[in-house]
Amino acid sequence: MGQSGLPLDRKALWRDAEAAVTGKGQDMTPARTETIDLNGNPFFVRHWGDESLPKLLLLHGFPEYGGTWGQLAPLLAARFHCIAPDQRGFGQSWAPAEVSEYFGSKLVADMAALIGDAPVHVLGHDWGAAVAYGLAMFRPELVSRLIIMNGVHPVPFQRSLAAGGPQTAASQYITYLRSEGSEDRLAADDFAKLMALFSANMDLSWMDAETMAAYKREWGRPGRLRGMINWYRASPLVVGLPGEPLKELPALPLERLQVRCPHLLIWGSDDTALLPEATEGLEAFAADLTRVEIAGADHWLHHQKPQQVAQAILDWLP
16 A cells, blocks of 8 residues: 555556666666764765655665665665665765774664664665664664565574585685785775675676776775775674584574564575575564565676566565
């Protein structure tokens, strides 16, 4: 039902959305941008869609920024007011140098301040999923519905990281990123190592020269690479070694890590960074869970298959 109480015409919504971003003259530019104060710090925010529509908060991951929702957000803007911040440490938002400024509670507090008092729909990808889950678990009054794209709940992910199996092997890059000075190594030679990490076993055919230049512009802002990598350094997740299961793990408050709102998990089936085992057992933490798989897409599904991702979201909504 729409806000007026009348039935939503989903096919008409989809036709309008698809027409807005397909064919020649595609316009991925947000309707409005602003810099706002959140808990005393500046954050850059992009908006798509009529601001009277229900709000959808879009949370990017590493090594992206709010502008990278430009392919997906216009497809959802007929139904939502899409709000896409550069998260702490990224793009044009506040980027403190201290690792302690990237603890999960502070990242969640940023977005809780952005949401305000009324609940919104929240969509998170990669590290954005960690914040989205944090909001749903610890600030449930702010999240009406939760959408995750190739992102992980902390408990299944920690279990897979500790198992010594394929996910442990796939996540060894985390140890590299956490090492002191990794940001300097990633930035060297025009971000050669960061681009190699970005594209490792992934399809980047969607990234043209203009898009790559935009990424490098955001990465090159003073202090941003350190801020981005501090998300990894501040995380309590323990990464084991391949073939060496960890027996002692940090205690997790399982009862507090429940997602009590409706939850949609959209998964690019060819992801080589996050494997299916990283979501095994998610149903124990999300009773109202719907899983949708996007074939032929990997970790960067919102760039590779934006129409399919948008359709999955619109089809799931009541």
